[in-house]
Structures are given as C-alpha cells and as structure tokens.
Amino acid sequence: MNKDVLICGVGGQGTVLASRIIAASAMSEGNTVHSAETIGMAQRGGPVTSHVRIGDEAYSPMIPSGKADLIIGFEPAEVVRNIGYLSADGLAVVNTSAVKPVTESLAETGYDGSSMIEYLKDNVNCIFVDGEAECTKLGSAKFLNILLLGIAAGSGRLGTSKDTIISEIEKRVPPKFKDKNIQAFLSGFEIGENKGESK
Helix, strand or coil: CCEEEEEEEECCCCHHHHHHHHHHHHHHCCCCEEEEEEECCHHHCCEEEEEEEECCCCCCCCCCCCCEEEEEECCHHHHHHHHHHEEEEEEEEEECCCCCCHHHHHHCCCCCCHHHHHHHHHHCCEEEECHHHHHHHHCCHHHHHHHHHHHHHHCCCCCCCHHHHHHHHHHHCCHHHHHHHHHHHHHHHHHHHHHCCCC
C-alpha cells in the first residue's frame, strides 16, 4: 500500500496524536512509514501540519505538492492553506468549525470559516463535518481528532483496517478515556462510510 496523508489544524486540537495513530496502524500492518511534523506556536493555537507517508515509494517524510491522497483538516482555513498538497483525485475531510486566530481578537476580521468552506466546496472533493456538533454528542471537544480519524478511515481513503486503528487508539489514550475515544472513532467511521465520495 502507498498512501500520502496530510493532517492539518491548530495547536491543541490533537493533530499530532491522530498522525501517530495513523503511522502506527500502518506500521502494524507491515507497511514502511515516514512522518514529519511542522509546528508553529502549537501551544498558542498556531498551525500544526503532519505528513504521513505510507509505503515503499516514499523516500522523504515530506509529501510533495499535489501528491496527498487524503487531507484530514481540523480547521477550514488550515485546509485551504495546505490544499496545494492534495492530488487531483484526493479527498479532504474537513471540520467546518472554525478556530479564530489570535489576530481576530485584535482586528475583529469576522472570520468564521464560511468563505473557506465555500472555496473548498467549489474546488475540492470533501467530506464536511460539524466537529463541534458531533463532539457535543460525545461530551467533549477533545474527541475531535479521533472523530476525524474515524471519518477518514470510514471513507476508505486511509487504507488501514478499522480493527487495527482501534487497537492503536487503545494503546495511546488513557484507560479512563478509552471507551469514549472508541465511540468517537466508530461515530466518525459511520459518517465516513455514508459520505465517502460526496463533494
């Protein structure tokens, strides 16, 4: 299997854990994996991007422009900022709940993510999800990363089995949160199955 997956969002959303679960799941299924992270002021809501390259065709941890099979986007503006990585037939899983940048509190730009979402609707094959609403059902915004991971897996674009990912989630989350994280993953998986090839 050869897959290039880019995960993008802002600090505090759990993007790094999601990328590590993807990488570990692929490795446990016998694949070669390269990964890299670029983190800008991650603890203060700055952009975070993780590259995960699966398979023997990857000789560098960084995904070349136009080669990502899948983008998992935790924030709509971050998806737009990284959209140049997506291949022509790639898929973006996009959380529509915007995270206002620090500059918003200074300049009141009115950013709510809507213009970014409209751009993506017109230009990219996407699965959109209201992460805030879905996480409210789960009881905490902290499950967003696992929810989006579930959507990516359910879409069929991730290429790693459901059981393998669940096993890696169990290894990496605290025991008291294990059941809720698995519930978040399965909820996302169902969304991904239902919306798999929508635009």
